[in-house]
Amino acid sequence: MIRHTDGTGDALIVQPEEAEHVPLPHGGGFRLLADASGTAGALGANRLTLGEGADGARPHYHALSSELFYVLDGTMEFFLDGEVTTVGQGGLVVVPPGMPHAFGAAPGSTADLMAVLTPGVDRFGYFRALGRIQHGLDSFDSLLSEQDRYDVHFLDASAWRSVRSG
16 A cells, blocks of 8 residues: 655545455455545445355444445446446446445356445454455454444344345
8 A cells, every 4th residue: 555645735646556455255355445544534444255146234324424335347236225226337336325235246247346335434344344244253243343333324224134045
């Protein structure tokens, strides 16, 4: 990670080999690119790869931040305020603060996406916890007390599970 200062602020440069990788059991994983503490609170960014049909996030909302998703490859399903939409390579989704959402790779497809949260929240710890949970090393309940810290407020997942199961 390199910081360049030009008098107006710092530029953050993260080379591919410098991004921490948090593996997920379906063959995908998170690439942790920028946390709020590295961008003066402006944003947080990560890259997420998902195995075929894998869930990316259960229903939740962010009280403080908007979240942008750019689909780099594959096809995603987004559950936005109770409605499902499919977005393919090159598609963009911006979720405003307060909107319930969930997402995952579409059935039969893998996916690769860039996610940006703005303003930023330090969430690298959240992604590491998700990796531990996905690998069965921790329980989902361990995140419940951290919802305010990470601005990830979990919602009932039954409607999302119903859509995903077919």
